[in-house]
Amino acid sequence: MPMSELETNDQGHVRLIDLPVVSDPRGDLTFVEGGRHVPFAIQRVYYLYNVPVDAERGGHAHLELEQVVFALSGSFRLKIDDGHQQSEYWLRDPRKGLYINRMIWREMDSFSQGAVCMVLASKPYDEADYIRDHGKFTNLVRGIS
Ligand code: TYD
Numbered sequence: 001m002p003m004s005e006l007e008t009n010d011q012g013h014v015r016l017i018d019l020p021v022v023s024d025p026r027g028d029l030t031f032v033e034g035g036r037h038v039p040f041a042i043q044r045v046y047y048l049y050n051v052p053v054d055a056e057r058g059g060h061a062h063l064e065l066e067q068v069v070f071a072l073s074g075s076f077r078l079k080i081d082d083g084h085q086q087s088e089y090w091l092r093d094p095r096k097g098l099y100i101n102r103m104i105w106r107e108m109d110s111f112s113q114g115a116v117c118m119v120l121a122s123k124p125y126d127e128a129d130y131i132r133d134h135g136k137f138t139n140l141v142r143g144i145s
Helices: 134-141
Strands: 014-018 021-024 027-030 044-048 057-062 067-073 076-081 086-091 096-100 105-109 116-121
Touching (some): 067 086
Antiparallel strands (some): 014 096
C-alpha cells in the first residue's frame, strides 16, 4: 500500500521508514518526497549537529505535528513513550527514518561525535503545539484532564 494511503490522522504510533537508495561507484544517493516516502507534505526541515555526547534533546510531545527523524551521519538514541509503553531506537543508517506521529513523547541522547540528525516535519514551528510537561502528556493520552 502506498504511504499516502495510510491513515495519518491517528496518534501515538511510530514506525521505521526505509528510503530508496541509488548506488553506483560514485556513491549512494537517497531521496525523500513528501506524501510518497513520508505520509505528509513536508513543510519544514531542521537538523541538529554539534550535539555534545552527554546532551539530551527532545523531552516533549506534539499535539498535531508529525515528523520523521533521520541520522544523516553518526548515530543517536531516540527514546519513545506513547503514554503507556516505552521503546527505544538507535538511528545510524541515513536510509532509515523513524516516523513519529502526534502525541508521542520523545527524548534523544547518546549522539556520536559529528552526528547529524535531520527532521522532516508536517508543519512550521509553533511553540503552542508542544507539550513539554511529561505528566501533562500522560494525562492527555490517558484522557485525564
Ligand atoms: P526544541 O524543539 O525544544 O529542540 P529539541 O527537541 O531538538 O531539543 O527547540 C529548541 C529551540 O529551538 C526552541 O527555542 C525552539 C527553537 N526552534 C525553532 O525556532 N524552530 C524550529 O523549527 C525548531 C525545531 C526549534
